[in-house]
Amino acid sequence: MSMVMLMMMMIFWGRSTAFVATTSQRCKAVRRFPSASSNVNSWSARFSSSGMEDMTGWTIKKTIQESTKWLEQGKVPEPDLSVQHLLAASLQLSWESGFRDVLQKNRAGVILTPDQAQDYGRKLERRLQQEPLQYILGQWDFLDYTISIRSPLLCPRPETEELVMKVIEETTESPIHILDVGCGTGVIGLALAEKMPDSSVEAIDIDPVAIATSLENAKRILGPSQMSCYSAKLCSAQDFDPDHSFDIVVSNPPYIPRADMETLTEDVVRYENEGALCGGEEGMDVIRVIVEKLPSWCNAGAVCWMEVDPTHPELIAKWIADTPSLNVEFDSTHKDMYGKDRFVKLRLL
Numbered sequence: 001m002s003m004v005m006l007m008m009m010m011i012f013w014g015r016s017t018a019f020v021a022t023t024s025q026r027c028k029a030v031r032r033f034p035s036a037s038s039n040v041n042s043w044s045a046r047f048s049s050s051g052m053e054d055m056t057g058w059t060i061k062k063t064i065q066e067s068t069k070w071l072e073q074g075k076v077p078e079p080d081l082s083v084q085h086l087l088a089a090s091l092q093l094s095w096e097s098g099f100r101d102v103l104q105k106n107r108a109g110v111i112l113t114p115d116q117a118q119d120y121g122r123k124l125e126r127r128l129q130q131e132p133l134q135y136i137l138g139q140w141d142f143l144d145y146t147i148s149i150r151s152p153l154l155c156p157r158p159e160t161e162e163l164v165m166k167v168i169e170e171t172t173e174s175p176i177h178i179l180d181v182g183c184g185t186g187v188i189g190l191a192l193a194e195k196m197p198d199s200s201v202e203a204i205d206i207d208p209v210a211i212a213t214s215l216e217n218a219k220r221i222l223g224p225s226q227m228s229c230y231s232a233k234l235c236s237a238q239d240f241d242p243d244h245s246f247d248i249v250v251s252n253p254p255y256i257p258r259a260d261m262e263t264l265t266e267d268v269v270r271y272e273n274e275g276a277l278c279g280g281e282e283g284m285d286v287i288r289v290i291v292e293k294l295p296s297w298c299n300a301g302a303v304c305w306m307e308v309d310p311t312h313p314e315l316i317a318k319w320i321a322d323t324p325s326l327n328v329e330f331d332s333t334h335k336d337m338y339g340k341d342r343f344v345k346l347r348l349l
Contacts (some may be wrong), residue, residue: 005116055117061108063087067124074128075265082127089137090120095146128269135285142187145194151185152273153210159336160252163307163343164191166334167250170303170345174198177244179297181237181251181290182206184276186214186230188250190221192228203232204240207273237289246297249304251290257283257309283309287316292346295327303331304346320346 055063064083071079081099088098101107110118121218124138134140134155139148142156143164149155164187175198180189183203193201203214214232222230256264256277270279279285287306294304308316313333320330329347336342 049297053120053121055112055121056114058112058117059108060087060091060102060110060112063112064102065118067120070124071127073152076130077265078129082133083124084132085137086123086127087120090116090123095139099126099197127155130270132267132271135271142185142288143191145187145217145221146190147185147187147220148213149185150209150213150270152276153213154252154272154276156187159342160188160307162336163252163268163305164188166306166343167192167248171196171248173247175200176247178202178248178250179205179242179246181240181249182210182253182276182286183214184210184252186210186232188252190214190217190230192248192250193226193239194221197226200229201231202242204228204235204237204248205232206234206236207276208234216290236285236295240293241295242297245299245302247299247302249290249294249297249302250306251286251304252307253286254279254291255287255307255309255312257281257311260309279309282315284312284315287312288319291316291320291328291346293324296347298348300348302348303347304328307342307344308344310340310342313344316344316346 010275027282053066055066056120058066064087067087068079068083071082076082083327084099088094088102090100091102093099093101111265123136127133132151132155135151136150138150139146140155141147147156174196176196178189178199180186180192180201180203181203183189184207188201189201193199203211205211211232211234217231218227218232245324254276256279258278258281260283261269261274261278264277279287287308290304290306294302298304317330317333320326320328327349329349331345331347333341334343334345
């Protein structure tokens with residue numbers, strides 16, 4: 001990772017990247033917290049069935065102390081940060097700094113109103129059921145943007161921020177046409193469109209929720225002046241037949257090998273779309289489709305960037321070397337911030 005890229009990412013990451021990774025992790029991608037056990041499920045069920053204790057009239061200090069304890073008992077990952085974010089939202093504090101401001105000493109004695117207590121109680125109940133914080137809040141940060149996010153779309157992670165920065169860092173020509181395959185929330189293509197003003201981005205996904213959310217995020221990130229450079233279409237990679245060629249294809253496809261799906265934490269298994277996670281037996285099903293379609297999608301010399309499982313770069317390189325009819329060259333492998341082989345760059349011959 002270059003020093004320029006590292007500095008940019010340090011500036012952009014306003015929230016805890018460890019927390020983002022924990023609540024939306026893919027197998028073997030980041031540090032992990034233990035999955036909730038059946039005992040935890042029973043504890044949460046008993047807690048919910050008895051009803052959330054009425055916190056009306058509680059001080060912020062007491063609310064933080066008691067609800068953090070409840071999340072700890074429920075084995076919810078990073079309970080302290082969960083409480084900070086949820087309480088800040090219920091108090092309608094600033095998105096940019098509220099999760100820190102809620103801890104200020106001058107707020108400790110502030111009393112929760114009935115509406116605030118009820119709203120916070122509902123949010124806390126959802127977190128006790130291991131629902132990802134991003135879904136509860138309805139938004140999260142990606143680079144220097146605040147994006148909309150809803151179930152069952154994947155919660156963007158720091159590694160995907162790295163993917164965007166690598167594409168930007170190694171793109172020197174303009175104007176360029178970019179294809180985002182499996183766009184989800186749209187953050188990859190939208191970040192590229194916003195940071196490379198001479199680019200146009202077309203995104204595809206098979207989930208209507210993804211298309212709607214990506215277009216919503218386009219309004220947030222690009223605004224009226226740049227909206228024309230982004231489009232999203234409900235379509236699979238297999239069926240996509242564009243009427244023009246692309247210079248860059250970028251994708252964070254389903255890449256978890258089927259055998260590894262059992263190792264995912266409960267928040268991922270229960271709430272995120274399995275079809276956006278599992279890539280088949282080797283995790284390569286969609287990756288193979290993308291590579292095979294590159295000649296029909298791209299201009300000569302176009303590049304393809306993908307986020308993949310650490311076992312994949314070697315498999316992809318061998319497959320391409322053994323299949324010259326693909327007309328694709330394996331360019332390079334790139335490590336993520338955790339030292340894992342996370343990104344591949346391919347080039348169309």
